[in-house]
Amino acid sequence: MSRTFPSPRALARRLNPFRRPGLADPAALPAFAVPAGQVRELQSPEAFRATLLDLIAGAQQRIVLVALYLQDDDAGREVLEALYAAKQARPSLEVEVYVDWHRARRGLIGKDRSEGNAAMYRAFAERLGPGVTVRGVPVQTRELFGVLHLKGFIIDDAVLYSGASINDVYLAAQQRYRLDRYHLIRDAALADSMAGYVRTQFRDSDAVQALDRRPLPVTRELQPAIVRFRQNLAKAQYEVPVASRGEGDVLVTPLAGFGRSDNLLNETLLGLLHGARRRVVLFTPYFNLPRPVRAVLGQLLRRGVQLDIMVGDKTANDFYIPPTQPFTRIGLLPYLYEANLRRFARLHQAQVTRGQLNLWLWRHGDNSYHLKGMLIDDEVAVLTGNNLNPRAWALDLENGLILRDPEHLLLPQHLAEWDRLRAHATRLDDYHSLESPRAYPEEVRKLLRRLSRVRLDRLLNRLL
Structure with a gap:
């Protein structure tokens, strides 16, 4: 049996989430103390899209976007164009995008076979040059058994958090929308922590590959790196201080x-x-x-x-x-x-x-x-x-x-x-x-x- 496909027993262990887990004590969690005025709920996908584009346009130091996918459609191209424009305006700006490795390299379910969104990332890089790095994160050797579902856009000292990915329907770029929840939190320490997790776990991993180049490695070639990557992810957490809450926090x-x-x-x-x-x-x-x-x-x-x-x-x-x-x-x-x-x-x-x-x-x-x-x-x-x-x-x-x-x-x-x-x-x-x-x-x-x-x-x- 191929080593990339788990045995029935191994598959059963992965799929069975019903072991009785321990219950973490939420009161004991370390936390960032954030003034309540710096936490804002956005009321619509249109507001989410506008806020994302405004933050990108005004970014001075870093842009780190993590989502399941950045789609090859009008909204996806609009966000990529904004990222390249921000980088061109401020060459020292750090711009990184992380998406799921498998999802980026296939077409939509039910559509014709294609190179997926990776073809768009490559076309942008060829047309506009380096500076905006799009990397694929392989949580597992097969999409069926696990994907990158981590979320969060870190732009300078702001965290724009939603369960949404980037495409026309999530950003309400056309007639329809897919409703999610959207929150903007401005806190430098929180943003540093979330960007630090991405840098340590994703950027420094040899399992995580740039998607804007050709040829891309086949997943089978990455298997040893993916095994190490998964072992690290199982132990990884955000670095969070033990902070005391002040009035209004x-x-x-x-x-x-x-x-x-x-x-x-x-x-x-x-x-x-x-x-x-x-x-x-x-x-x-x-x-x-x-x-x-x-x-x-x-x-x-x-x-x-x-x-x-x-x-x-x-x-x-x-x-x-x-x-x-x-x-x-x-x-x-x-x-x-x-x-x-x-x-x-x-x-x-x-x-x-x-x-x-x-x-x-x-x-x-x-x-x-x-x-x-x-x-x-x-x-x-x-x-x-x-x-x-x-x-x-x-x-x-x-x-x-x-x-x-x-x-x-x-x-x-x-x-x-x-x-x-x-x-x-x-x-x-x-x-x-x-x-x-x-x-x-x-x-x-x-x-x-x-x-x-x-x-x-x-x-x-x-x-x-």
Whole structure:
């Protein structure tokens, strides 16, 4: 068997995120003390795009962008043009972009084979010269088993954080948008810490390759380097001081998480949920919660904690295929997630009926929903690109920012965000409000029956 493909036993170990983890104590986390006035929530993808371009244009020292991908489309080219313009205006400016190695070298799912976004990076470098380095980060030897899902744009002393990548729909460059959460934090120490992680773990690794050159190495040639890279990532964390909070400050802790064992991000998220006293608001784009998260949510409901979960309607899923278009198998995913939600709602129908559990479905035209994160007891906010699914829990490289705010200084921003989101969301009164699988299109019903017969639906839930 090829060494690039894991044995069935090794694959099972990677995919199984259900070992009972420890619960990190969030109160013991080191943190940066940041004045609350330096933390700002941006209200729309248009504001996110405008802020990103403004920060790039005004950058004086460094630009470090980390995202799953920077797409070869209008928005992606606009950002690349801005990066090259900033470098040309200030030659001493450090400009680096990190994207997933596998995602950058393939075309879009369901489209013709191509060189992917790497062809655009190379074309820009050939046309405009050196200075903007785009590197591919191979978290695993195959995309199916793990990708770069770390997020954060560090520009001088600002951290622009979102779960969004860079393309037309995330930046609302055309008619449609994909909604995420967007926050701007201005703090030099936090920015230094996040840039330092990228420099130490990515830039200095021989597994991480520049994508704007030809020929690119094949992934098989990088395998020994990727093994070492993964070993380092499993131990890596941001450098964070033990800071005391002053009046008017919030505590901000960046955390990285990789793998199913000793994953500090996972353990901290579980610890935060476990410590909730009154209310939890949870955002996830794909309702496919890891078993440890489902277990803690069940405990919260038994303790009387109010739980609000907002997901996208299946028609607001990235992979939804309208009935007017030819169906392909990737279009099964929204139905799998809706079936998961229906089972969860049915299991907890009593709490739904009495209003302790509120399940919200977001839908706005033909736009899509990609929100992640949590709000806990009006005191803690989790900003993350983590989808809170088994793949994020066990396979992908993730990160997040934990904001602790005992003075409730950021609460008005959180409440305003929650109000805006609910303007396009509907609360489920009953699990019957969700479409029954018996009413799904024939192609979907046929695939679901086939997968269920051999229990592959459970494997898909873990991988996708």
